[in-house]
Amino acid sequence: MSPVPKPPVPSPLNPSPRFLMGPGPSDVHPRVLAAMGMPLLGHLDPEFVALMDETQDLLRYVFQTTSRMTLAVSGTGSAGMETVIVNLIEPGDRMLVCINGVFGARMQDVAERAGAAVAVIERPYGQVFDPDEVKAAIQRVGPKVVGIVHAETSTGAWQPIEEIARIAHEAGAMIALDTVTALGGIPVEIDAWEIDAVYSGTQKCLSCPPGLAPVSFGTRAVEALNRRKKKVQSWYLDLTMIQKYWGSDRVYHHTAPISMNYALREALAVVVEEGLEARFARHALNGRALHAGLSAMGLSLVTDPKHRLPQLTCVKIPDGVDDLTVRRRLLRDWGIEVGGGLGPFKGQAWRIGLMGYGSRQSNVTLLLAALETCLRDLGVSLPAGEATHAASAVYAEAAK
Numbered sequence: 001m002s003p004v005p006k007p008p009v010p011s012p013l014n015p016s017p018r019f020l021m022g023p024g025p026s027d028v029h030p031r032v033l034a035a036m037g038m039p040l041l042g043h044l045d046p047e048f049v050a051l052m053d054e055t056q057d058l059l060r061y062v063f064q065t066t067s068r069m070t071l072a073v074s075g076t077g078s079a080g081m082e083t084v085i086v087n088l089i090e091p092g093d094r095m096l097v098c099i100n101g102v103f104g105a106r107m108q109d110v111a112e113r114a115g116a117a118v119a120v121i122e123r124p125y126g127q128v129f130d131p132d133e134v135k136a137a138i139q140r141v142g143p144k145v146v147g148i149v150h151a152e153t154s155t156g157a158w159q160p161i162e163e164i165a166r167i168a169h170e171a172g173a174m175i176a177l178d179t180v181t182a183l184g185g186i187p188v189e190i191d192a193w194e195i196d197a198v199y200s201g202t203q204k205c206l207s208c209p210p211g212l213a214p215v216s217f218g219t220r221a222v223e224a225l226n227r228r229k230k231k232v233q234s235w236y237l238d239l240t241m242i243q244k245y246w247g248s249d250r251v252y253h254h255t256a257p258i259s260m261n262y263a264l265r266e267a268l269a270v271v272v273e274e275g276l277e278a279r280f281a282r283h284a285l286n287g288r289a290l291h292a293g294l295s296a297m298g299l300s301l302v303t304d305p306k307h308r309l310p311q312l313t314c315v316k317i318p319d320g321v322d323d324l325t326v327r328r329r330l331l332r333d334w335g336i337e338v339g340g341g342l343g344p345f346k347g348q349a350w351r352i353g354l355m356g357y358g359s360r361q362s363n364v365t366l367l368l369a370a371l372e373t374c375l376r377d378l379g380v381s382l383p384a385g386e387a388t389h390a391a392s393a394v395y396a397e398a399a400k
């Protein structure tokens, strides 16, 4: 007899339908869900290997790079962050990390664990760095690598990158860029901006489940990798070995998560079908409509309009309104998930995502109407219908 009794037989899995309008995961495109249900190929099957080649080409398009070392690491966005850091950093190397939110802080933690001598510069949550302060810090620290986040998902801040990358190169440093929430939602130009190492994730604006981390290394980063004196500290994330599987050798390293690679391939195909420009324009328009609606409700947004992301909006919770009461009701009555605040914004702000497939006019209208209903029921005095009206005016203007 087995000492652990048999549990009750679970009924077949049947998750409730949701509108995933938080900081990720975002709603998955139906084509991607269908791809995940397809029969497996072996991880060295010629057909699967061809799918990997195709995925690399598609990733080069979304990253706007011709770099050979462009592939999907097995793991979520944080695995991408760790891959970039452990492959570039050897113990004792100096790294400068720019922190204006949770993900910059995570980069510092990962870099310290990898043995980097980390220096940080900080900006209050919601703000972005200006090139001059980064320049001063680079001159002071003399880093091998500068780490920075393009789209800070904890605050909704959109960090301009091009100038900072130029400054880093002038000082002989490499730049490592977090595009987890940026990729597929706002322009990311890896070659034009000369980004040395970049990582992303699948579950934000690519509208794919979490599970893979697109990564790309440019020439300088590949050279630094080849010049290492010590082995990469992580066996699993060692690009010198992983590239032999993604490259022409096809040497087994670890078993590729087959269904996730199907999903990413299909998600990228959807991006190509839409085209990057059209995709960015769609995100921009829906973001503008949401921002207009929230402002019409009298709510204030955390970031200033110049540095406000369209795909992730951090909005302050009105005085006297309980965070969880509203989020629970949105989920229960409308199936809408939005995110709570992180760090100093815990209990103080909501994070509303309009990412990838979820960036749609119907989602904007539904969220605004549902949020307005919640707030009015809680006694917040709001002019009825103003929010959806303001959003609809943005769409009407764009259609002219």
Ligand SMILES: *Cc1c(COP(=O)(O)O)cnc(C)c1O
Binding pocket: 024, 076, 077, 078, 079, 081, 103, 149, 151, 152, 153, 178, 179, 180, 181, 201, 210
């Ligand atoms: C979500 C996110 C990450 C972490 O990705 P996971 O998939 O949760 O591991 C890193 N950076 C940014 C900017 C993110 O939004």
